[in-house]
Amino acid sequence: MEQGRSGCPINLSLEVLGDKWSLVIIRDMMFGNRRHFRELLHNSEEGIASNILSDRLHRLTERGLVSRAPDPSHKQKVIYSLTEPSIQLVPVMAHLGAWGRRHLPVTRELAVRAELLERGGPELWEQFMDELREQHLDIPRAAGSESVFARLRAAYEAELLRD
Amino acid sequence: MEQGRSGCPINLSLEVLGDKWSLVIIRDMMFGNRRHFRELLHNSEEGIASNILSDRLHRLTERGLVSRAPDPSHKQKVIYSLTEPSIQLVPVMAHLGAWGRRHLPVTRELAVRAELLERGGPELWEQFMDELREQHLDIPRAAGSESVFARLRAAYEAELLRD
DNA sequence: GTAACTGATTGCGGTTTGCAACCGGCTCGG
DNA sequence: CCGAGCCGGTTGCAAACCGCAATCAGTTAC
Numbered sequence: 001m002e003q004g005r006s007g008c009p010i011n012l013s014l015e016v017l018g019d020k021w022s023l024v025i026i027r028d029m030m031f032g033n034r035r036h037f038r039e040l041l042h043n044s045e046e047g048i049a050s051n052i053l054s055d056r057l058h059r060l061t062e063r064g065l066v067s068r069a070p071d072p073s074h075k076q077k078v079i080y081s082l083t084e085p086s087i088q089l090v091p092v093m094a095h096l097g098a099w100g101r102r103h104l105p106v107t108r109e110l111a112v113r114a115e116l117l118e119r120g121g122p123e124l125w126e127q128f129m130d131e132l133r134e135q136h137l138d139i140p141r142a143a144g145s146e147s148v149f150a151r152l153r154a155a156y157e158a159e160l161l162r163d
Numbered sequence: 164m165e166q167g168r169s170g171c172p173i174n175l176s177l178e179v180l181g182d183k184w185s186l187v188i189i190r191d192m193m194f195g196n197r198r199h200f201r202e203l204l205h206n207s208e209e210g211i212a213s214n215i216l217s218d219r220l221h222r223l224t225e226r227g228l229v230s231r232a233p234d235p236s237h238k239q240k241v242i243y244s245l246t247e248p249s250i251q252l253v254p255v256m257a258h259l260g261a262w263g264r265r266h267l268p269v270t271r272e273l274a275v276r277a278e279l280l281e282r283g284g285p286e287l288w289e290q291f292m293d294e295l296r297e298q299h300l301d302i303p304r305a306a307g308s309e310s311v312f313a314r315l316r317a318a319y320e321a322e323l324l325r326d
Numbered sequence: 327g328t329a330a331c332t333g334a335t336t337g338c339g340g341t342t343t344g345c346a347a348c349c350g351g352c353t354c355g356g
Numbered sequence: 357c358c359g360a361g362c363c364g365g366t367t368g369c370a371a372a373c374c375g376c377a378a379t380c381a382g383t384t385a386c
Contacts, residue, residue, distance in 0.1 A: 045169035096177075106172045
């Protein structure tokens with residue numbers, strides 16, 4: 001059992017998430033609902049390589065941020081799911097997106113979701129986390145207003161059409 | 164002018180902060196008020212190497228997250244300061260710390276600050292950011308209650324004495 | 327004058343990264 | 357039942373990056 005560099009919460013978080021790809025993968029699973037290896041590989045904006053994706057999925061799995069399960073519809077397919085710890089990264093994602101939107105040269109259509117998440121605030125994040133728990137952990141949620149997931153997607157697609 | 168992998172806010176944030184050291188350095192400047200190379204080098208929990216520290220300080224400087232200025236008291240000393248963009252990382256730090264504290268094997272005394280920041284919520288973060296603006300940007304703040312910086316430090320030291 | 331301290335740089339070996347090609351098992355259409 | 361294409365990966369390789377120890381020249385305190 002190798003231990004990290006220090007017991008500081010921020011340092012430990014970085015030892016799990018502190019690379020260029022882990023959070024991108026979680027982002028795609030979270031906001032793009034990509035659940036299969038091939039989806040994560042080809043539908044990514046950034047073009048991750050298959051060996052890196054494979055490595056990160058294993059690493060995230062053994063650290064408890066991702067779980068894998070066979071897909072009943074195809075004996076070879078694997079479904080990757082978020083876990084409760086990674087679902088609780090939603091506020092971190094929201095803040096990180098808001099910060100990037102404010103200080104870095106973001107693309108308009110990709111910034112829409114970050115803006116919506118930021119304006120929605122903690123209540124919206126909680127609702128979104130409940131939707132993720134339903135999608136990934138099979139925990140039914142109280143039927144609420146229109147899905148945050150759908151709203152984020154709709155806002156993005158509306159922005160695409162503005163060109 | 165090389166551009167990144169995509170214009171997504173989260174991806175762009177990761178291209179700036181997505182390594183194991185950048186946020187650790189910003190954390191030490193932010194919560195430990197380390198402003199000199201030597202302080203950052205030796206007083207760090209994690210033991211960063213000098214070449215890495217040098218590289219990251221340059222990188223963070225050219226990306227606008229850190230500024231450098233000569234120290235009038237010593238012709239060779241350099242004072243590193245946070246900038247407005249990096250001060251605005253306080254909420255990200257708070258959430259990241261809270262997440263790490265909840266899901267990773269943190270050390271008790273190092274977790275105290277994360278807990279205090281989490282319980283304080285956005286109002287406390289704003290107050291802390293104003294203190295950072297005073298310390299790093301020379302922007303005077305309205306005289307308020309006891310400094311958040313001092314409270315975080317006191318809580319940490321009180322926890323150390325409990326051994 | 328000299329010893330300690332300043333922000334770095336250099337050399338080196340090991341690890342990680344990104345890319346392209348490839349793999350055996352599986353599914354589906356004909 | 358056969359071939360094409362899909363499935364989650366693995367392999368080989370070159371380049372970049374990483375961490376460590378030693379070292380540097382200029383500055384300061386004594």
